[in-house]
Amino acid sequence: MRRRSVVLTSLIGAAALAASALVGGTSSQAATAGGMAPFDPAHAGGTIKLVAAAAAGSLDPKINYTGQYWELYQASYDGLLGFRYGDGKASFEVVPDLATALPVMSNGGKTLTFTLRSGIKFSNGQPVTVADVKASFERIFKVSSPTAGSFYNGIVGATACLSKPATCKLDQGVVVDAKTNKIVINLTAPDETIISKLAVPHAVINPANSPVKDAGTTPIPTTGAYMFKSYDPNKSLVMVRNPYFKEWSHDAQPQGYPDQIEYQFGVTPTAQVTAVENNQANWVYDPIPADRLNEIGTKYASQVHVNPLTAMWYLPMNVNIAPFNNVKARQAVNYAIDRAAMVKIFGGSQLAAPVCSFLPPNFPGHVDYCGYTKGATPDKPAKAWSAPDLALAKQLVKDSGTAGQAVGIVVSDDDVNKQMGVYLQSVLNSIGYKATVKPISGNIQFTYIQNTKNKVQISVTQWYQDYPAASDFLNVLLGCASFTPNSDSSINMAGYCNKSFDAQMAKAMTLGLTDTAAANKLWGQLDQQVMKDAPVAVAFTPKQLDFISSGTKNYHFSLQYKMFVDQLQTK
Amino acid sequence: MSIKDSSEAIFSESPGKIALRTLRRDKRSVISLTILGFIVAISLLAPIYAHLVAHTNPFNSSLDATTKISGKTVPVLEASSTGLGLGVTPIGPTWNPTSYFLGADGQGRDVMARLLYGGRNTLLIGTSAGIICILLALLIGVIAGYRKGWVDAILSRLLDVIWAFPVYLLAISLSVVLLTSGLTIGFIHLGPGSFALPILIIGVVYIPYVARPIRAQVLTLREREFVRAAIGTGAKDSTIIIREILPNIIPSVLVFIPIIVALCMLTESALSFLSIGVQPPQASWGTIINDGLALLYTRPWVGIAPGLLIVLTAASLNLYGDAVRDALDPKTRARGDA
16 A cells, blocks of 8 residues: 555464564664553643645545554544554554454354443444444445455455445344344454454444445544544644543553644645744654755754654556566566665665565565576575666667667656656666656556556556555555456556466465465565566665654654554643 | 937838847847847757766766765765765755756756756747747737638637636646647647647747737728728738738737747746656756755755746846837837937
């Protein structure tokens, strides 16, 4: 998923724990193994002011699929399960939230049984009941949540709900008992990632009488420490304390510190930085402009926090149209790009690192290898990328017979992406193509490059983990099922479909249910195998930079949801 | 010069010669033409500067390039080594013509070399668009004013339609559409990166601003005695237009030229600044200002230098336009001479 979108984590047993253990932090505030410190009323109060260039669309938690608002939902909405409030790897752990405990699994992993906590109320005073739980799962389909078909399609009855959302009924899939507060979720097949999927905002519990369409700018009552007071996407979003909130789980939904959280929109990134420098705002949402990085890294170093992300910037190449329907042309691009140069454009080696494997470093299945660096080949890879090989790239272009062809590079129109596009144009021209850069609005670029109708040859895009499992990269981005011609929702942008590779991925996913280590080893091999076909060129893995004001304290970073906004203190 | 002498001079020389003589004496004209000449000359010398003086290719990214300052080799894009080591900053002005005189941009390219190449493109597009605009406006204005009736009605409404759109909104709309896929008219295809597209777009959007006054002038001229006399003698329309109408509107057209060229140049810069004019890796002053926007805090010269050149060029063209107007206006000239 893209930068504005969230990082969703699977934390099933050893697989996720092993993954999270690998994700180390370089935050200036050291990550701890545990959760948040106990609430200290002495630091409560005040207003946290956040600034951003733009709002992130609908406020409906079943609709919104952006990191910008999921960061806020953590403090306001709750599901049966939630991700733990904690620094670094602790944040990958799924904990019981509105449920009293993690589910009891039975029927070979196809049945999950929960008990709903009693005494919890929505921010409108209405008590939370099992009827709300059932209605909330049905609402996922009724409002056509973006993950309805991918995350929750395994619930019994989901298929019918996907085909007829308006009349969705999950009588067999979500069975509730008001007397005992029991909730039973039935799946059609075991799903190794269902626990994580139930912990994300699309599975939060809303009142049963919530609108059965996108609520848009109208806030839906919350259960967490905060509720939404007002929302104007052109101006601001205001959160205040939920008067009915009483802390029931410090790990899942702790009491927050500020009395109010204000998000102001329409502030340019450079004005955001200045506002934080002048203590007029507490935190900058948008990426720091390149020419302000050195300034904040020197004058305001104590207010800067840099954390690793399991993500990648990459160049999908359309394997179905010229010139990249030729494997040599795709390999040429992989050899030609100077990944260190792209890291420079992104902001330097402190904010990103060159990679050429598909699975990012510190990720399940990742193997240190690079088949496209000077002195290496996909069959005899080096341990890491060192330098581009332009001579070999030129030779491959010549051998492919594609030299002199026109290539359009579609990039988002923000400064960093445009610079990447101009650099790529220079590289492609130097190896024999006639390249042009096509910057288009960031609002549509991501869907534009997915649709085969647009005949995109090569593009620059990003992918941030949904959950720490290799399938979230390899299967999602290069699986045949992810390629839908003529659709804006065809996340396999390269259009790569290799039946044999698909079969091996299916084998790895099945293996993951019983033997995580063996599955990850297989994923590592599949990574190297698919990169021989080079449907994409991976450039680098980025880091998250948070810049907070000098008066802001208690910064904590979640690998799952990034910064905990509600834990910031102004007193 | 006395009024009597001035009158004798006027009757002894053609109006064109008088205007040229006046222009040569006008300080505004001399200063503006000197500045324009200098800017055009250095822009035309761009390849010589890039290849023989700075030894650089301003269209290629050079993120790993190095240069020498005071005998020391330094990277053109320098990673921060202070504090947290965040960010990469391009080299600033060295004020040495052989090496990054105005520094580098975010791609490590020589800003001075790009500025000169950018000047060529901005001046080429501005001048070409201006000329196209004037020629088409002249054609439409003369036909509409001379023919009157339904021809005038159709052409005037067409101009009204173009005029109804704010200039920049119309130019942006046309650019966004045409720069995506190019323009195909019959067997002629203009690719998305072709300079002909911004030239056509900019030329077209300013037509009403010139055609309207010309039409009004032709409508007036058509009723004058000498034109009516020519019509009365049975002269052909084309003859009347060429011999009677055009000579009387040429002074107005000459005044329009520098002003419209300046407007077209400014519009080109604005469109390129918005990434819908000149396309990378080509440069124009507008694209360089856009590049400089991201470096405003650390390397302000990247944005300031093209901005200064745009201001100088536009001001010179406007100043020259004023001088031309005064030189061609007998009343102003007589007042000046007196």
